[in-house]
Amino acid sequence: MGEGPPTIERVRDPDLLVANASLFDRPVTAHGAADFLRREGHLLLLARAADGTGIGFVSGIEMRHPDGDPEMFVYELGVEEPWRRRGVAAALLRALGEEAGRRGCTGMWTGTGRDNVAALATYRSLGAEVDDRSVFVTWETGPGPDDARTR
Numbered sequence: 805m806g807e808g809p810p811t812i813e814r815v816r817d818p819d820l821l822v823a824n825a826s827l828f829d830r831p832v833t834a835h836g837a838a839d840f841l842r843r844e845g846h847l848l849l850l851a852r853a854a855d856g857t858g859i860g861f862v863s864g865i866e867m868r869h870p871d872g873d874p875e876m877f878v879y880e881l882g883v884e885e886p887w888r889r890r891g892v893a894a895a896l897l898r899a900l901g902e903e904a905g906r907r908g909c910t911g912m913w914t915g916t917g918r919d920n921v922a923a924l925a926t927y928r929s930l931g932a933e934v935d936d937r938s939v940f941v942t943w944e945t946g947p948g949p950d951d952a953r954t955r
Contacts, residue, residue: 808854810892812899815848815861816841824850824858827882849899851883851892859887862896866907876904878914881923893926901930915940 815821818837825832840846845866853859860883868874878900883892897912904912915938916923924934 810851810853810859810887810895812849812851812895814903815850820850821848824861827858827861827884829882847900847903849896849903851887851896853887859884860892860896862893862900864900864904864912866904866909873910874908876900876907876909876912878912881914881926888922893923894930897926897930 818834818841821832821837821841822834840848840863846863847866848861848863850858851860860881862881863879865877865879866874867877878897881893881896883896901912912932914927916927918936928934
């Protein structure tokens with residue numbers, strides 16, 4: 805494992821996401837990576853160890869509703885196990901916050917499980933307020949372009 809502080813960079817090349825697919829929950833396809841990166845308001849920051857190895861990422865989506873200011877939704881945050889509790893997640897979130905500020909966003913928000921103690925501690929350490937009354941609701945709308953059923 806490369807030692808020293810990680811570097812954080814904005815990913816613009818889909819091949820870089822495919823090459824670091826082990827950081828994600830599911831396989832990263834070239835099509836999925838390119839589609840994510842090309843969409844307006846989508847961004848992904850990659851943390852790398854001193855030796856160049858990908859050790860974590862944060863993805864965000866800039867959002868705006870007609871009656872509010874732009875906000876950054878923290879879509880996903882992930883850090884490889886050996887690098888956890890070493891400030892990588894906080895550094896990624898700070899970098900995302902800086903980019904959000906440059907884009908005119910006035911805040912950031914996300915959702916996580918009530919039992920995700922590490923994530924909640926990280927968010928709180930950065931000044932986040934945790935609203936434990938909210939409920940996230942999800943449902944499927946049909947197969948997407950990456951769904952095997954559409955091929």
